[in-house]
Amino acid sequence: MSTDVTELFALPVGLYPAYKVDGQVFYSSDKLKQSFLIAISKSSRVRHVSANIEKLVNQNTIIPCFKSKNILSFIKHKFSRNPEKNVVAFYLPDDKKVLVIIDNDISLFGTSANDELALTTLHECMHLVAGRNYVNFLKVFRPYLDKFYKNFFENYFKSNLDKKDISNITIFISKLERYGFRNLNQQLKQYYDLLDKIMSNKTKLSRQDFKIRLTKLIVAIKLLVANVSVLLRNYHSFTMVFTSLNNSYKKSFGKSNTQTVPIQESIALSEVAAIFSEIRPTDPVIKRLFKLVT
Ligand SMILES: [Zn+2]
Numbered sequence: 113m114s115t116d117v118t119e120l121f122a123l124p125v126g127l128y129p130a131y132k133v134d135g136q137v138f139y140s141s142d143k144l145k146q147s148f149l150i151a152i153s154k155s156s157r158v159r160h161v162s163a164n165i166e167k168l169v170n171q172n173t174i175i176p177c178f179k180s181k182n183i184l185s186f187i188k189h190k191f192s193r194n195p196e197k198n199v200v201a202f203y204l205p206d207d208k209k210v211l212v213i214i215d216n217d218i219s220l221f222g223t224s225a226n227d228e229l230a231l232t233t234l235h236e237c238m239h240l241v242a243g244r245n246y247v248n249f250l251k252v253f254r255p256y257l258d259k260f261y262k263n264f265f266e267n268y269f270k271s272n273l274d275k276k277d278i279s280n281i282t283i284f285i286s287k288l289e290r291y292g293f294r295n296l297n298q299q300l301k302q303y304y305d306l307l308d309k310i311m312s313n314k315t316k317l318s319r320q321d322f323k324i325r326l327t328k329l330i331v332a333i334k335l336l337v338a339n340v341s342v343l344l345r346n347y348h349s350f351t352m353v354f355t356s357l358n359n360s361y362k363k364s365f366g367k368s369n370t371q372t373v374p375i376q377e378s379i380a381l382s383e384v385a386a387i388f389s390e391i392r393p394t395d396p397v398i399k400r401l402f403k404l405v406t
Contacts, residue, residue, distance in 0.1 A: 116238060124309040126141045126142060126143065127139040127140070127141050127178070128140060128141065130177045131175050131177060131209075131211055133204065133211070138175070138177035138178070138179070138211065138213060139177055139178050140176060140177040140178065141178075143167055144176055144177070144178065144214070148176035148212065148214070148229070149162070149165070149166050149169060151165075151225070151226045151229050151230065152165050152224070152226075152229070152230050152233065153229045154220070154226045155223075155226040155229070155230035155231075156227075157227055157230060157231065157393040157394060158178070158227075158231065158233070158234055158393055160394060160398075160399060161234075161398060161399055161402050164399075164402040164403070165237070165402075167406045168210075168237070168240075168405070170406060172209070173208075173209050173210065173240070173405075174209070174210045174233065174237070174240075175209060175210065175211050175212065176214060177211065177212070177213055178213070178214060178215075179213050179214070181214055189366065195331045199212060199213070199214055199215070199228055199229045199232045199233075199237070200212075200213050200215075200232070201213065201232045201233055201236040202236065203240055203243065205239075205243055207241075208240065208244050208262075209239060210233065210239075210240050212229070212232070212236070214229070214231055224286075230393075231389075231393060234318035234370075234389045234390065234393055234398070234401045235386040235387070235389055236386070237389070237402070238382055238388075238389050238401065239320075239380075239382045239383075239384040239386055239387040240402045240405060241385070241404050241405050242380075242381065242385065242404065243382075244404070244405045245404040245405060246286070246290055248311035248404045249381075249382070249385070249401065249404060250286060250381070252397065252400050252401055252404065253384075253385050253397065253401065254282075256364070256365075256384070256385070256388060256397065257282055257381055257384055258278050258279075258282065260360055260361070260364045260365075260377075260384050260388075261278055261281055261282055261285075261360075261384075261403040262278050263286050263360040263364050264356055264357055264359075264360035264377070265267035265278070265307075265311075265361075267356050267359060267360065267363075268329070268352070268353070269311045269314075269322065269325060269326075270315055270317050271311055271315040271316065272314060273310070273314065277310045277314075280310065281306070281307070282381060283311070284302070284303065284306055284382055285378070285379060285380070286288075286304075286381055288379045288380075289379060289380045289381055289382065290367040293337055296334065296337055296338065297379075300330050300333065300334055303330060303333065304327075304330050305327060307326055307329075309325060311326075320360065325352070328349075328350060328352065328353060329353055329378065330354050330377055331350075332350045332378070333375075333378050333379060336375050336376065336378070336379065337379065343375070344373065350375075353375065353378075354373055354374055354375065357369075357375065357377055358374055361374070361387060361391065362390075365388055365391050365392055366392070367391045367392075369387045369390070369391065371387070371390060374387070385401065
C-alpha cells in the first residue's frame with residue numbers, strides 16, 4: 113500500500129460522536145482537532161487569535177467535526193473536485209457552541225482552504241461572543257455598530273441621523289437578538305413605529321416613497337424570521353434592502369460582504385461583527401472580542 117492509500121484508510125480511526133443535532137450525528141477525532149488548529153495557525157489572517165481558538169476547542173466550545181462517519185463518503189470527498197465550500201459552520205444558540213463541519217480530509221488543505229476554514233470559524237465565533245457575553249460585546253463593538261447602522265439607515269431612508277437616533281435603533285435590535293421573537297407581529301409593528309417616528313421628519317423621501325421602503329424592510333424581516341426560503345425566492349423584490357446593507361459594509365469598513373445575502377443585520381447586531389471579522393480579520397477589535405470569552 114502506498115502512503116496515500118494507507119492514510120486514506122487510516123482516516124476514520126478514532127472517530128467519536130462529538131455532537132448531535134436534529135437527529136444528525138457529527139463525528140470528530142483528536143487528529144481532526146489537531147489538523148483544525150494547525151490550519152488556523154497557518155492562516156495569516158486569523159493566526160493572531162489562534163491561542164484563543166485553541167482554548168475554545170479544548171473547552172469543547174468550538175467543535176470541529178466531519179460530516180459523516182461513512183468511509184465511502186470520505187473517499188468520495190477525498191477525490192471530489194466539487195468547488196462547493198469545504199467548510200460550513202454554525203453557531204448553536206441553545207448550547208452556545210460553534211460547530212465547524214469539515215467535508216474533506218483537512219490535511220489536503222492549502223493556503224486558501226486554511227483561510228476559508230479560519231474565516232468561516234471566525235464568523236461564527238463573533239455570534240458566540242455575543243451569545244456568551246452580550247453586554248460587553250455591545251460595549252466593545254459599539255463604535256463599529258454605530259457607524260454601520262448610521263450608514264445603512266441614512267442611505268436607505270435618505271436621511272441624516274444623530275447619535276441618539278442610531279442608539280435607539282441599535283438598542284431595539286439588540287433586544288430582538290437577545291430575547292428573540294416572542295410575538296413576531298407585535299415586534300414588527302414596534303420596529304415599524306420606531307423607524308417611522310425617527311425618520312419621518314428627517315427623510316428626504318416623499319411620504320409615499322418612505323412608507324414603501326419602510327414596509328419593504330419590515331416585510332423582508334418578517335420573511336427572514338418566518339420563512340427565509342420565500343425571502344430568497346423573492347430576492348429581486350428586496351434588492352434595495354440588500355444593496356443598502358452591502359453598501360454600508362463598503363462605506364463603513366472598506367469592503368463589501370460577498371459571502372452572504374445581507375439581511376440578518378436587521379435583527380442581529382452580531383451579524384455585523386461576523387461579516388466585519390471576515391472583511392477585516394486582523395483588526396485589533398477582533399482580539400478584544402475573543403478576550404470576552406477566553
Ligand atoms: Zn452569521
